[in-house]
Amino acid sequence: MKVVLIVDDSTVIRKVAGKIVRELGFETLEAADGRLALDQCEKRMPDAVLLDWNMPVMDGLDFLRELRKMPGGDVPQVLFCTTENDMNHIQRALEEGANEYIMKPFDSEIIEDKFRQVGLL
Amino acid sequence: MQPENLDFIAKFLKDRSGLVVTADKGYLLDSRLTPLARKRAIKDVDSLVQQLRTGRDAELERAVVEAMTTNESFFFRDGKPFDQFRDNVLPALMQARATRKSFRIWCAAASSGQEPYTIAMILKEQAAKLAGWKVEIVGTDISHDILDRAKKGVYSQFEVQRGLPIQMLVKYFKKKDELWQIDDSLRAMVDYRHHNLLQDLKSLGKFDVVFCRNVLIYFDQPTKTRVLDGIAAQMPADGWLYLGGAETVLGLTERFKPVATQRGVYSLTGAPAKV
Ligand SMILES: C[S@@+](CC[C@H](N)C(=O)[O-])C[C@H]1O[C@@H](n2cnc3c(N)ncnc32)[C@H](O)[C@@H]1O
Numbered sequence: 001m002k003v004v005l006i007v008d009d010s011t012v013i014r015k016v017a018g019k020i021v022r023e024l025g026f027e028t029l030e031a032a033d034g035r036l037a038l039d040q041c042e043k044r045m046p047d048a049v050l051l052d053w054n055m056p057v058m059d060g061l062d063f064l065r066e067l068r069k070m071p072g073g074d075v076p077q078v079l080f081c082t083t084e085n086d087m088n089h090i091q092r093a094l095e096e097g098a099n100e101y102i103m104k105p106f107d108s109e110i111i112e113d114k115f116r117q118v119g120l121l
Numbered sequence: 122m123q124p125e126n127l128d129f130i131a132k133f134l135k136d137r138s139g140l141v142v143t144a145d146k147g148y149l150l151d152s153r154l155t156p157l158a159r160k161r162a163i164k165d166v167d168s169l170v171q172q173l174r175t176g177r178d179a180e181l182e183r184a185v186v187e188a189m190t191t192n193e194s195f196f197f198r199d200g201k202p203f204d205q206f207r208d209n210v211l212p213a214l215m216q217a218r219a220t221r222k223s224f225r226i227w228c229a230a231a232s233s234g235q236e237p238y239t240i241a242m243i244l245k246e247q248a249a250k251l252a253g254w255k256v257e258i259v260g261t262d263i264s265h266d267i268l269d270r271a272k273k274g275v276y277s278q279f280e281v282q283r284g285l286p287i288q289m290l291v292k293y294f295k296k297k298d299e300l301w302q303i304d305d306s307l308r309a310m311v312d313y314r315h316h317n318l319l320q321d322l323k324s325l326g327k328f329d330v331v332f333c334r335n336v337l338i339y340f341d342q343p344t345k346t347r348v349l350d351g352i353a354a355q356m357p358a359d360g361w362l363y364l365g366g367a368e369t370v371l372g373l374t375e376r377f378k379p380v381a382t383q384r385g386v387y388s389l390t391g392a393p394a395k396v
Contacts, residue, residue, distance in 0.1 A: 085278060085296075086296060087291065087295070087296055090287065090290070090291055091291060094287065094288070094291065100286075100287050101287040102282065103278050103282060106282075109283065110279075110282045110283065113282070113283055113284060114282070116200065117286050117287075
């Protein structure tokens with residue numbers, strides 16, 4: 001089963017997104033900030049990361065930069081999932097190696113659609 | 122709704138737009154026509170149908186037809202047909218039209234524009250290969266209101282997240298407040314016209330590729346056959362037809378045959394229309 005790491009400082013979002021992702025047939029892991037997410041990736045590199053932008057300790061963009069430098073860190077499909085919904089943020093995310101970008105609020109259909117876009121489904 | 126009003130409106134809709142309102146879809150009449158009645162300060166749906174029955178309120182007739190249309194659409198809907206169009210049909214078409222250097226594409230139920238703009242984006246991505254070509258995209262729909270939306274090319278955050286790859290959003294849209302505006306260069310590629318599929322299609326001319334997706338589902342069998350045969354008459358012998366995921370030509374017409382291994386794509390058989 002493919003593994004999706006859900007990174008968000010909101011437990012509610014992690015819960016809601018986690019349920020949607022598991023219903024799509026994935027195993028999920030969770031992390032509350034970018035630093036904890038990197039620790040997770042060191043233990044076990046996920047197939048995909050659903051990534052919030054604004055988080056304490058380490059934000060999503062810094063996490064992404066660090067991830068892409070790690071051995072095997074080029075493998076996971078990274079999908080931002082954030083309230084930052086302006087062109088600047090989207091472009092920066094893509095430049096740093098994000099594969100897709102979800103603007104909150106999201107629903108199961110958007111997640112399914114985007115997972116399909118990046119070839120996870 | 123009173124039974125005689127129900128009978129009247131069911132027949133009215135079938136004659137005007139082809140829409141079949143089956144008994145289990147009766148609730149749709151209420152949910153769609155109640156807001157319309159309110160907007161016109163008409164007491165309720167029954168009174169609205171009474172007004173319709175006078176046959177003297179053309180404006181109301183149009184509004185009722187439009188209110189009953191289902192306009193849901195997505196960019197790159199179902200994905201695969203558009204990959205297939207880009208990878209198979211487009212190269213074949215460019216080879217077949219190499220001397221003329223022109224072709225025409227028709228979206229026969231264009232709705233709010235996602236389908237014609239999807240095609241425009243695909244063509245735009247191939248701009249280098251298509252340099253010097255004249256390509257026309259015509260989008261038609263029975264609903265004036267939805268065509269106005271299509272022409273504006275403004276979409277909600279939800280709409281641009283269904284089917285549209287993020288790279289395409291960045292490339293072809295601009296953010297305007299909380300909405301997303303499609304690029305003028307894409308808007309200029311699509312010619313939107315009001316047209317009812319039940320009416321004569323000849324005035325639209327011939328089309329090399331026809332997208333008639335997710336509209337036949339609302340029609341009964343004889344209407345589907347009539348529309349498919351009408352479309353066939355507007356296509357050259359080597360044209361292609363795309364239908365929606367839940368639609369087929371099988372059992373409806375001999376004019377089209379499925380293209381092997383490519384779901385949703387049909388080519389002409391050369392058989393004459395049954396009429
Ligand atoms: C569900 S949308 C399909 C949009 C798009 N083709 C797609 O697949 O996403 C159906 C559209 O068909 C239009 N329609 C319904 N009856 C029609 C008719 N008789 N002639 C032309 N358009 C019609 C409706 O107004 C609506 O916009």
